[in-house]
Amino acid sequence: MLKTVLLQASGSGGGMQSMILFGGVALVFYFFMIRPQQKKQKDQKKFIQEIKRGDQVVTIGGIHGKVLSADDDNVVLEIDKGVKITILKSSISLEASKPPVKEEKKEDKK
Structure with a gap:
């Protein structure tokens, strides 16, 4: 038990x-x-x-452009002189639009 x-x-x-x-x-x-x-x-x-006028952005599809105007949902991009496209704001990629981070090179002192 x-x-x-x-x-x-x-x-x-x-x-x-x-x-x-x-x-x-x-x-x-x-x-x-x-x-x-x-x-x-x-x-x-x-x-x-x-996002504001003049920003350089990249879309999810890989299109690079400069913002000409932005409203609540849409953005007008200039992808070349005289070539404009209207896209949704949600199709802009944060990861690709960020400028690359430059790492400082440290020189080895001998």
Whole structure:
């Protein structure tokens, strides 16, 4: 009878360990997957709202152009002299439109 009580008591501890492990996996998933994606979406939305005349942008399709005008939903791009296209603001890529980050080269002194 004593063995039965001990076996039942030790079995309930495994359930608690499983819950802690599941909670840990959920936290890791949140901080490495969900949170960065939310930040990226927030940055994209802010970028699209701040588009103004004269900005150089790249569309999701890879078209490079200069913003001539922008309203709530649409942007008019000049892709060459006299060639204008109207696109949706949502089709402008934040990743491709950002200027490249230049890394400073450090010279090794000998």
